[in-house]
Amino acid sequence: MKFLTLIFIFFLSLKADVILSPQSLPNNIKDFLQKNFKAQIGLAQRDDNTYEIALSDGTELEFDIMGEWKEIEARGTTISYEVLPPNIASILKNEFKNTTIKELERKINYYKVKFYNNLEVIIDFNGAILRREFDD
Structure with a gap:
């Protein structure tokens, strides 16, 4: 034993x-x-x-x-947009100007981005925003 x-x-x-x-x-x-x-x-x-x-x-x-x-x-601290591909970074910077990135996840075909204002965004590798919602 x-x-x-x-x-x-x-x-x-x-x-x-x-x-x-x-x-x-x-x-x-x-x-x-x-x-x-x-x-x-x-x-x-x-x-x-x-x-x-x-x-x-x-x-x-x-x-x-x-x-x-x-x-x-x-x-x-904040996560730099530079860790993302330029096309994704540009879309996020332009669409969500008044907040900064808190968390990032890279999945098979999309990124999950959480900002410090608790907005959570799903954006695919082509730059299409698939979902945006506030996380409670």
């Missing part, structure tokens, strides 16, 4: 997040962070198929195994 418990714990540990040094992150993640964020990396970890990064300003990011960002969440 103890042996089975040890094997179970061993396999659970294989699924656990692995803490990484910032230098050991893939180059495309390091380049993305350096280009778009001023804060330092506070914590970097990797599990089976994602990298999770916490910056010193409270911003949290999730990247897929290829190093492409999946989610970005700012805490007390």
